[in-house]
Amino acid sequence: QVQLVESGGGLVQAGGSLRLSCAASGRTFSRYTMGWFRQAPGREREFVAVISASGDISRYADSVKGRFTISGDSARNTIYLQMNSLKPEDTGVYSCAARRGNSATGPSAYNYWGQGTQVTVSS
Numbered sequence: 001q002v003q004l005v006e007s008g009g010g011l012v013q014a015g016g017s018l019r020l021s022c023a024a025s026g027r028t029f030s031r032y033t034m035g036w037f038r039q040a041p042g043r044e045r046e047f048v049a050v051i052s053a054s055g056d057i058s059r060y061a062d063s064v065k066g067r068f069t070i071s072g073d074s075a076r077n078t079i080y081l082q083m084n085s086l087k088p089e090d091t092g093v094y095s096c097a098a099r100r101g102n103s104a105t106g107p108s109a110y111n112y113w114g115q116g117t118q119v120t121v122s123s
Contacts, residue, residue, distance in 0.1 A: 002026040002112040009117030020081040022096030038092040047105040086121045
């Protein structure tokens with residue numbers, strides 16, 4: 001089992017930055033591919049970014065490329081999502097997720113989820 005707890009969300013103006021954290025406990029962190037997803041009101045959950053278990057492969061949704069960066073700290077069992085140049089359309093509940101296997105982008109591929117953290121970007 002893997003337990004995930006997100007933090008770092010909040011209210012920020014357009015153009016600002018936030019850094020989200022996802023602390024993992026339970027099984028060995030380095031064995032899991034970790035992803036960030038978000039869900040806006042009335043919309044389906046969507047892929048944001050993923051980092052491989054080894055930490056050497058990362059992928060991003062086109063909408064966040066060049067603005068968001070995913071990274072991991074295996075010593076602290078924590079992954080991060082640095083979000084820069086935020087836009088109002090980035091608003092949503094951001095959740096981290098874990099899976100054994102490749103760097104999938106579909107939410108259904110992930111077995112473990114955190115409770116999410118709210119990000120609100122004002123215009």
